[in-house]
Amino acid sequence: MAEEFFTREFDNGLTLVAQRMLGVSSSAITIALPAGSSHDPPAGAGAASTGAFWLLRGAGDRDTRQINDVLDSLGSQHHEAAQSEHLLVSAAQLGRNLPKVLEVYADILRRPRLADETFSACRDLVAQTLDGLEDEPMRNCHVLMREKFYPSPLGRNPLGTKESLAAMRPAPMRSHLKAHLTPSGAIMAVAGKFDWKELSETVEKQFSDWDGPAPAEVQTSPAEQGVTHLTKDTAQVQITLAYPAATINDELYYAARVTQMILCGGMGARLFTEVREKRALVYAVVARYHNIKGYAGMFVYAGTTPQRAQETLDVTVGELRRLADGVTEDELARARTQLKSALIMQGESTFARADALAGDFYHLGRLRGLDEISAAIDAVTVDDVMGYVRAYPAENLTMLTIGPDELKVSCT
Numbered sequence: 001m002a003e004e005f006f007t008r009e010f011d012n013g014l015t016l017v018a019q020r021m022l023g024v025s026s027s028a029i030t031i032a033l034p035a036g037s038s039h040d041p042p043a044g045a046g047a048a049s050t051g052a053f054w055l056l057r058g059a060g061d062r063d064t065r066q067i068n069d070v071l072d073s074l075g076s077q078h079h080e081a082a083q084s085e086h087l088l089v090s091a092a093q094l095g096r097n098l099p100k101v102l103e104v105y106a107d108i109l110r111r112p113r114l115a116d117e118t119f120s121a122c123r124d125l126v127a128q129t130l131d132g133l134e135d136e137p138m139r140n141c142h143v144l145m146r147e148k149f150y151p152s153p154l155g156r157n158p159l160g161t162k163e164s165l166a167a168m169r170p171a172p173m174r175s176h177l178k179a180h181l182t183p184s185g186a187i188m189a190v191a192g193k194f195d196w197k198e199l200s201e202t203v204e205k206q207f208s209d210w211d212g213p214a215p216a217e218v219q220t221s222p223a224e225q226g227v228t229h230l231t232k233d234t235a236q237v238q239i240t241l242a243y244p245a246a247t248i249n250d251e252l253y254y255a256a257r258v259t260q261m262i263l264c265g266g267m268g269a270r271l272f273t274e275v276r277e278k279r280a281l282v283y284a285v286v287a288r289y290h291n292i293k294g295y296a297g298m299f300v301y302a303g304t305t306p307q308r309a310q311e312t313l314d315v316t317v318g319e320l321r322r323l324a325d326g327v328t329e330d331e332l333a334r335a336r337t338q339l340k341s342a343l344i345m346q347g348e349s350t351f352a353r354a355d356a357l358a359g360d361f362y363h364l365g366r367l368r369g370l371d372e373i374s375a376a377i378d379a380v381t382v383d384d385v386m387g388y389v390r391a392y393p394a395e396n397l398t399m400l401t402i403g404p405d406e407l408k409v410s411c412t
Contacts, residue, residue, distance in 0.1 A: 006018040006196050012211055012212075017188070024095075028091065028190070028349075028350035029098070029101070031088070031187070032088055033087045034215050035048055035087040036083050037082050037156050040176075041176055046157075049081075050165075053122035083158065086358075089108070106207060109210075112181070114177060126165060130161075144240070148398055152224075181212070182214065183211065185215070188207075232402050236403070237308075238302075262335045282303055285302045309403060332381070348370075397409070
């Protein structure tokens with residue numbers, strides 16, 4: 001049966017998008033608000049992440065405990081997060097409970113209390129998460145690399161800094177959030193089991209009279225990029241590389257994702273085979289594709305020891321550049337299978353589908369189904385991959401290393 005999609009745009013700027021999924025009893029919502037970390041005030045980095053917690057600390061007639069109790073009673077599993085461009089609030093529950101959950105979220109988004117007495121705890125949760133990055137080297141490097149690779153403030157760490165969090169106060173934060181909790185540019189995505197007429201009418205009732213101006217467009221400054229070394233006397237060395245990749249609306253996008261899998265899609269992929277299996281240089285090596293609107297990058301991470309660090313870097317860069325020598329049909333077939341497995345299995349989750357629908361509408365202005373994605377991956381050929389590698393070679397590398405000694409690499 002053909003995949004069913006629905007779209008409705010409201011006069012206040014809110015867009016509702018939805019996909020009905022057969023064979024599921026749950027439904028999930030993701031609401032993408034134009035209040036991400038790139039919108040944080042200049043001296044308030046971390047505002048979006050703090051706000052994600054603060055929104056649920058009382059809204060409308062309910063205090064924090066009452067909000068949690070009503071969501072629990074509806075079987076709703078909720079999640080809040082700040083990304084570069086959006087503050088995301090998400091919830092998954094049985095489809096029959098979706099209208100009641102939307103009523104609760106109407107209070108959370110339109111009538112949050114944002115009380116002084118609940119602010120410090122929210123800010124402290126963000127500070128704890130920021131401190132915890134030190135215990136997650138791969139994630140920490142990815143966060144630091146995004147700051148270097150993307151134009152500022154698009155790559156800003158959503159968690160802010162110790163200094164910005166310590167200086168944050170409730171009154172300015174409240175004003176900032178209220179200015180950015182607006183329907184203009186907001187996307188509400190729903191996936192799973194629902195009745196479209198009921199859903200559309202519920203959203204109209206709860207959100208159509210929500211008003212507010214569109215936030216100002218983010219002003220950017222050029223990316224730092226280049227080579228950075230952070231000296232740290234550790235028994236491990238973290239190496240992160242990034243270089244430009246095709247964006248999601250580029251005709252080479254699927255070739256970019258297949259290329260990522262050739263590099264790092266399973267135990268037969270190039271980086272795992274050459275850097276880890278053959279030479280035992282690393283305890284971890286990963287290639288990831290990452291994009292924000294208008295920009296994308298291939299991010300490569302390797303964790304190793306000081307004694308093996310230079311060789312690890314040399315071999316890793318060599319493998320990235322060896323793509324230009326060609327790929328085989330066997331590599332292509334394996335990469336396509338890995339990519340389809342990753343995207344489609346993830347897409348069978350209502351939570352993941354709701355996130356994907358919001359992202360598709362934001363980046364593409366339309367919705368993609370799993371059938372379309374699968375067919376597009378199957379259509380990628382060796383020539384497409386080679387065309388992509390020529391268009392986006394592993395040159396002009398941005399590099400970040402953390403460890404005792406600086407490393408040498410030709411980044412051009």
